[in-house]
Amino acid sequence: MNVRFLEAFVWVAKLGSFKGAADKLFTTQAGISSRIATLEEQFGVRLFERDRRNVTLTYQGSELLPYAERMIELQARMQSAVGKTESFSGVLRIGVIETVVHTWLPDLLSRFAALYPNVTLELFSDITPRLRDDLLRGTLDCALLSEEITPGFIENRRIATYAMRWATSPALAAQLPPGPLSFTDIARFPIISFHRESSVYRNIAQKATECANLRVSYFSSLAAMVDLTRSGFGIAPLPVAVIQDHVAQGRLVLLDLVPQPLPLPLVASVRMEPALPLAEALVMLAREASENFTARSAMQVLAT
Structure with missing residues (x-):
């Protein structure tokens, strides 16, 4: 079974929209519809109920969703464990607050590009409430912001605390x-x-x-x-x-x-479903970039 088809199914289910899933996966609505139709043919059931305004899961679609999420996560973990970083491709959409932009963002992006040369980064700089909303809507994969996000499908990790x-x-x-x-x-x-x-x-x-x-x-x-x-x-x-x-x-x-x-906290918030190994990698590199920036700043203070 093609995991890309399952990925399309999961994003339609999460976003409640074929167009939203198409935007997320950088394809067309027709492409998403074709993938869903193929899955429905393979399983012999309808996965979504569609009308002009809403797309909702059928009973069979609800039953399939957790299995599809686990298969996507398993593929991501296999690729992360076995594959070379050069083999990763795709688009990672990240949001950052300006405190990051004006401190260690260039170092973070340079490190990420060196390890994942075939991955395209889309960067959005905005205030925390807007980045939070974009992450919850699924238009961002991860965000570096100043407050934790409470919904359970978001994982928050403290990167640093700035005076x-x-x-x-x-x-x-x-x-x-x-x-x-x-x-x-x-x-x-x-x-x-x-x-x-x-x-x-x-x-x-x-x-x-x-x-x-x-x-x-x-x-x-x-x-x-x-x-x-x-x-x-x-x-x-x-x-x-x-x-x-x-x-x-x-x-x-x-x-x-x-x-x-x-103090101003800096938090990395990542969507947990479906799993995104590239987002996990970016969070680790963000912590390193922040720590290096703090160490350099301390040395500058001592030098003066």
């Missing part, structure tokens, strides 16, 4: 009082924040009740936040790993504020 610090421009820092600062001290200036759904913003919102005239500007772009902070527009909680060069060169100042922002 966050309040930062601003030297000119604006000169207008602040000396010594340890409180949130009230900085709240008279504009606050630059990640989007409203982020854990960083929730941390700010908890302190907002203390400050009646708090002005918060929200951004989905980390690069824009860094540039605005450097320009003196306001004060922002930023990942130290991203801004360390700006701090070392005097373009940004880290503020002695109590308490500091909560």
Whole structure:
């Protein structure tokens, strides 16, 4: 039995759409329909009920689904255990938050390309809520984001935890009082924040009740936040790993504020069904790239 046909069946079942499965497998709707028709002919039963709006599994389709998933997983494990990395091909769609883009993403992609030269990577950079939704819909295979995803068919693995610090421009820092600062001290200036759904913003919102005239500007772009902070527009909680060069060169100042922002977790979330050995490989390489970046950063700090 052709495993590609079973893969088409599984994705139609998961996404509830022939078009969605075709997009996922980079083929046509007609191609998916042909594979499903072949399976139905081989088994002698209908696997899906179809109407203009919905595609749902029949009883026989529901019975087949776990077997199909196990066969796909077994093939993936065999290829991972026995095959050479050069033999892997296909497309791996990954989503990353900007903290990764501005730190160790180039190292990760270089490592992956060296090991899997015949695999095409599709990269999407966005905020965590959108990457989460794309992963749940099946339009991403894995994502590197700042929060875990709760549904049971997603596996979450902690990659790293990055320190966050309040930062601003030297000119604006000169207008602040000396010594340890409180949130009230900085709240008279504009606050630059990640989007409203982020854990960083929730941390700010908890302190907002203390400050009646708090002005918060929200951004989905980390690069824009860094540039605005450097320009003196306001004060922002930023990942130290991203801004360390700006701090070392005097373009940004880290503020002695109590308490500091909560650390930013970095989580690799992977769809578990069907199994994707390439996604597993990427997660392992991501952990290595993050660890190497952290080690290099520590050495730079010691050198200065």
